[in-house]
Amino acid sequence: xxxxxxxxxxxxxxEQVLERLRAHVTETGLKAGDRLPAERDLAASLGVSRASxxxxxxxxxxxxxxxxxxxxxxxxVRDTLDVEPVERLVERRERLPExxxxxxxxxxxLAELAAERRTEAELEDIxxxxxxxxxxVENGDNGVEGDRRFxxxxxxxxxxxxxxxxxxxxxxxxxxxxxxxxRQPGRPSRSLAQHTAxxxxxxxxxxxxxxxxxxxxxxxxxxxxxxxxxxED
Amino acid sequence: xxxxxxxxxxxxxxEQVLERLRAHVTETGLKAGDRLPAERDLAASLGVSRASxxxxxxxxxxxxxxxxxxxxxxxxVRDTLDVEPVERLVERRERLPExxxxxxxxxxxLAELAAERRTEAELEDIxxxxxxxxxxVENGDNGVEGDRRFxxxxxxxxxxxxxxxxxxxxxxxxxxxxxxxxRQPGRPSRSLAQHTAxxxxxxxxxxxxxxxxxxxxxxxxxxxxxxxxxxED
DNA sequence: TCGGGCCAAGTGGCTCAGCCACTAGGCCAC
DNA sequence: GTGGCCTAGTGGCTGAGCCACTTGGCCCGA
Numbered sequence: 001x002x003x004x005x006x007x008x009x010x011x012x013x014x015e016q017v018l019e020r021l022r023a024h025v026t027e028t029g030l031k032a033g034d035r036l037p038a039e040r041d042l043a044a045s046l047g048v049s050r051a052s053x054x055x056x057x058x059x060x061x062x063x064x065x066x067x068x069x070x071x072x073x074x075x076x077v078r079d080t081l082d083v084e085p086v087e088r089l090v091e092r093r094e095r096l097p098e099x100x101x102x103x104x105x106x107x108x109x110l111a112e113l114a115a116e117r118r119t120e121a122e123l124e125d126i127x128x129x130x131x132x133x134x135x136x137v138e139n140g141d142n143g144v145e146g147d148r149r150f151x152x153x154x155x156x157x158x159x160x161x162x163x164x165x166x167x168x169x170x171x172x173x174x175x176x177x178x179x180x181x182x183r184q185p186g187r188p189s190r191s192l193a194q195h196t197a198x199x200x201x202x203x204x205x206x207x208x209x210x211x212x213x214x215x216x217x218x219x220x221x222x223x224x225x226x227x228x229x230x231x232e233d
Numbered sequence: 234x235x236x237x238x239x240x241x242x243x244x245x246x247x248e249q250v251l252e253r254l255r256a257h258v259t260e261t262g263l264k265a266g267d268r269l270p271a272e273r274d275l276a277a278s279l280g281v282s283r284a285s286x287x288x289x290x291x292x293x294x295x296x297x298x299x300x301x302x303x304x305x306x307x308x309x310v311r312d313t314l315d316v317e318p319v320e321r322l323v324e325r326r327e328r329l330p331e332x333x334x335x336x337x338x339x340x341x342x343l344a345e346l347a348a349e350r351r352t353e354a355e356l357e358d359i360x361x362x363x364x365x366x367x368x369x370v371e372n373g374d375n376g377v378e379g380d381r382r383f384x385x386x387x388x389x390x391x392x393x394x395x396x397x398x399x400x401x402x403x404x405x406x407x408x409x410x411x412x413x414x415x416r417q418p419g420r421p422s423r424s425l426a427q428h429t430a431x432x433x434x435x436x437x438x439x440x441x442x443x444x445x446x447x448x449x450x451x452x453x454x455x456x457x458x459x460x461x462x463x464x465e466d
Numbered sequence: 467t468c469g470g471g472c473c474a475a476g477t478g479g480c481t482c483a484g485c486c487a488c489t490a491g492g493c494c495a496c
Numbered sequence: 497g498t499g500g501c502c503t504a505g506t507g508g509c510t511g512a513g514c515c516a517c518t519t520g521g522c523c524c525g526a
Contacts, residue, residue, distance in 0.1 A: 012291075039507065051480070059295050068506095069489075070487070073507080110338075160335070162334070271477055282511065284509070284511090287479085301477095304476080304477055304517030305517075305519070306476085307478075
């Protein structure tokens with residue numbers, strides 16, 4: 001990863017203004033429809049130029065959190081300035097249980113669609129990913145790359161770019177859970193077996209069976225994770 | 234709706250700059266890693282102030298499309314400046330079949346979770362939404378508002394903000410399909426019956442049953458839509 | 467020849483001062 | 497009341513300018 005040694009985070013000024021604004025809204029309890037202080041006042045009280053305040057407001061504007069009316073002030077659209085759109089929410093590690101729920105919902109359907117729609121070429125891609133993972137596992141590797149390829153191939157075979165987009169949204173979190181899951185002793189070979197079952201259902205064109213196999217697989221992953229979190233459960 | 238007569242769209246200057254920048258990138262075939270012209274040059278060639286150019290660049294920055302290095306220029310992160318994240322992709326009507334697939338995947342899981350996690354208060358909310366729809370249907374209305382409330386209540390009861398976010402992403406498209414589906418003669422009362430089945434499963438705390446009932450319901454909606462599209466199928 | 471340090475040009479970050487356009491609310495005339 | 501006007505307040509945008517940082521080439525010394 002080129003992310004290895006990420007140096008100092010030089011926050012742009014407008015980002016700091018953004019934070020101060022968010023804080024201000026929550027502190028003063030401003031609600032949707034309320035008016036923000038005037039740009040000049042904000043600049044003065046924050047000790048920055050109006051241009052920087054403006055940049056921050058433009059950001060809030062494109063995020064749909066705020067509405068600036070020429071000559072009429074700037075107004076809150078929601079009760080908060082926090083961007084909760086998927087991407088931001090998804091970054092937090094604590095949401096992993098939710099990610100796994102989402103993964104189950106999405107991948108189950110993807111497996112079903114893949115069984116019904118896959119072309120021969122796509123089936124071959126899935127088969128190769130499976131073979132790759134088998135080789136990894138037999139070499140004592142944990143098979144994380146093969147696992148990734150397998151799920152990617154299934155997603156592609158489903159021919160649903162919307163569902164694929166959703167998967168992309170939680171891709172980073174899935175990678176994390178994948179790695180952790182496959183670290184468990186005995187997990188790689190069991191995962192391989194589950195993949196094989198999914199593959200066979202897809203090859204047979206049996207959507208229901210593929211969905212069921214995928215559901216079983218994802219739930220296994222979820223269980224491992226939860227166990228390593230909440231030992232007493 | 235207050236959206237009824239939306240007057241002139243007064244585009245902010247930075248939005249126009251944004252458009253020109255996108256156009257420039259596609260026209261000149263700039264790729265990821267390439268450097269954008271200097272802010273001063275852009276300002277001069279577009280005939281606007283540097284501050285306006287700056288605002289546009291800040292927008293691109295927060296969207297992760299561009300990376301500005303202090304003293305080193307501004308660089309493209311992707312091959313395009315078009316935001317293709319889910320929201321934009323989702324706007325296109327042609328994707329409705331995919332939306333319905335996604336809806337099935339998401340709502341099935343939501344119903345299951347709702348059955349397992351709903352509080353008494355949330356169950357009451359669902360019940361009220363159901364009663365509201367029943368009243369609508371009995372008054373000869375198509376029950377679209379009750380339908381919306383029902384699904385919203387189930388989503389809330391599932392306690393998964395990630396899945397709720399995904400639903401929000403396709404909310405507009407779902408509304409569209411909902412309206413069209415409930416316009417079909419006999420559809421409202423049948424939809425009501427399906428809702429009732431879902432409610433009962435959730436009330437009983439039976440996740441599997443709730444999921445199955447929801448799947449049946451969403452598939453009915455999908456079928457209606459597809460039929461009205463492809464009569465020969 | 468080659469390596470290292472220096473320097474200047476180029477570029478983004480930010481500020482300041484100011485003008486214009488538009489809005490909102492109060493006041494006045496009717 | 498009702499409608500129009502007027503003005504203070506506010507966002508939109510500009511231009512000039514300084515500072516901080518990056519980059520690449522040049523020069524000097526080994």
